[in-house]
Amino acid sequence: MPELPEVERATALLRDAIVGATLIQAEVLHPSLKRRLPRGALQSLSSTRVERVERRGKHQLVHLGDGRVLHVHFRMNGDWIFDTDDDPLPRFARAVFHFSNGRRVVLEDSRALSTIDVHPSGSDLSLDLGPEPYDSALTPSTFLAGLRRRRTPIKVALLDQRIIAGLGNIYASEALWRAKLSPKLIASSLTLPQARRLLVAIRAVIRRATGGRYTQSENARLDVYDREDALCRRCRTPIARFVQAGRSTYYCPYCQGSEKSKTLSRRPRARRSSGRSSQEH
């Protein structure tokens, strides 16, 4: 459940469940996590109190009373299950945390790609992340400045967490569709109006998904992702799929522009009308 809105939700639930509680015992069940977390490190977590829980991009940081930080990343499939010791373990339980308040927090992850690390007290957690989508310091011009340095297609640049933290493969396609920009556009060739449009679209896509998982819930309906050959909701052109940097990209070949003139880092042609003008933060 990996994009920002889902991680935000998971972090909030985690915060509610464990802040102020003491970690009684931590165990990891999957070999890849055991490789990552030596037994001593795990045992040393016992009896530590949870001071606060923080999200940065798609990372979750659990700050412990002794200054150490439990650092969790869900990658593709991770999620928290909140239950108690009386419950049977979920099928794909990969790590289990028992707390003094009776809560049990289980990392469930069918693909077992999630990571957990323990950072020593005082270590600097430079996660190398760009601004959050709603960061007020992120403006069309700072966004554009970030893009200017990148010669990759814009879709690939959007997945780079150093430009904006939290966007993933689904919302990158969704935001580009909403902004009517070709995923093949070279990032450094965007104009300021295009960057503005894209930023508005990113925020709209994130906000629409907030609180809901995008595989469900009406407000999180997807417009292009996983809709190959289905008709574009704007212009009824079949949605196309292709691969960029090893990941599927979905887009409307018609209303997301003719790639040719724009991808060869030439000046884009006159803009289409941007259609939408909802408030942004």
Added chain:
DNA sequence: GGTCGCCTGGTA
């Protein structure tokens, strides 16, 4: 820059 590996499950 692009590709691969990490892991395993769901689906065609």
Added chain:
DNA sequence: TACCAGGCGACC
């Protein structure tokens, strides 16, 4: 049985 998958770091 083969392919695909919401991420990301290591590698060329």
